[in-house]
Amino acid sequence: MADPATHKVTVANRGGRTFDVREDQTILDVCEANGVILPVACRYGGCITCAGRLVSGKVRQPKGTALNKRQSQAGYILMCVAHPKQDCVVEVGVESHGDLYQNPFSVPRK
């Protein structure tokens, strides 16, 4: 079987560092292997500690991640379970979390 395809993943807010990430690797694992320390906790997509924003590109991640619809629509992905499908640019860390959290009592109910 052919090796999985490799894509370039650029971490925009870590000095624009770019890594080759195979489709069978997670973005988080490759960042960590290259010394980029990201927030992380559960490592299975069950919490959103490692959330970051996908600025461009496409990723594959399990359907059952802990991100809700609003958070996904705002462009968030979970680095611990996200695999690149094409070249990607991501923003990582707590500084990318501006739209991740909202007070549920302060926003209109749909």
Add this chain to the structure above:
Amino acid sequence: MADGNGKACCGPGYASPAEAITADREKLLYTVALYVGTGVEKPDYLATVDVDPDSPTYSSVIARTEMQQIGDELHHSGWNACSSCHDDASKSRRFLLMPGVRSSNINVIDTSDATNPSVHKVVSGDDIKAKTNLSGPHTVHCLGADIIISMLGDADGNGPGGFLHLNENFEIVGRWENDNAGMNYNYDFWYQPRHNMMVSSEWAAPNTFMPGFDLDDVAAGKYGQSVHFWDFNGKTISKSFDLGAEGMIPLEVRGLHDPTSNHGYFAATLSSNVFHWWKDDNGEIQLEKVIDIPTIDVEGFPVPMPSLITDILISMDDKYLYFANWLHGDLRQYDITDRSNPKMTGQVWLGGMLGKAPEVNGIKVQGAPQMIQLSLDGKRLYVTTSLFSSWDNQFYPDMKDKGAQMYLVDCDVENGGMTINPDFVVDFGKEPNGPSRCHEMRYPGGDVTSDIWI
């Protein structure tokens, strides 16, 4: 070894609640401190706080014990032994177990050097998942020689979870319960073998609560609204109560300390009601709502805001009930001498979303009263302001940059009443590695939420 009561003849703790009340004043306090969700990529740690007013380092962090990896989300903690083993001289209150809710690791901390605790062992979350199909460790109680820990999810973070059984060497024995039938979710528990009772409550599955609080999840039934009364010896649920809209998200469960009593209280956090339970003369469990905190309409908020009762405890003499309203921002004291009719006797404001006390003791409060811990004599109530990293980031987003705080509230145990102590504040915004979040607290000598007399 000294175990907090100065007696060499016995095991840990105290012979009775009455003896605990007369123990020496606490001089040290342990709290978990977190970097999860702050932007500081460092492990969470145990902070040792000096609470001896005669010490030059009073009201400050004097030691920091770092965990071995980042991302635990330390939350609650519990001792390897408590007053339930007071008759056993071979036991001592030496190890503090500090689970990581997110990593599922159980960090075992050796406190034999009380002012400088160290990591003794880490029970790996991966091992726990592989051997028991459980994750999300929460409440730790000792159980004779052994330890049981409520687990909030299965290995994939789904409900209902169960209970992890460790032996005294902190090795995984397996699951404690014989059957979890009836549980929808899991959270806190309290037990009293004398009455063959255990009571457990329900938060939500880790996959639901870890990303933050969403009212759509409440509407979808993904948050708990039941409490479970267990046959403690049979390790099965004997009766469950669906509390409905009045009892949404029941969290901390506290039995009275007097082991002859079968009464206790818990708070339904989202509904912001306090319930009283007891076993009647026919052995039937009875439940009644005894306190109801109304929601408040906040200008600009389309949804009425609940007070969110997040922690509740009972004084060692079983006279006062205390609880924290984390969104409204107040801390309350109720006289529960008449068990069915609590009377409010004290209230203080600290931070909160209503803006009633934005600054206290010269520090801008991040968050609001949350975890509370009372001294054994009932006179000093310590309080921290962080709830859970992702929930903090929803309701009090500045906390991730400014850290949480610890305050001390002086309590009048004769006539009732509470006042914020003006000389004590620990600002975790000024920690050397950056601002952190402080949460549950324990004293080396035991406290009002650790010890159970059997």
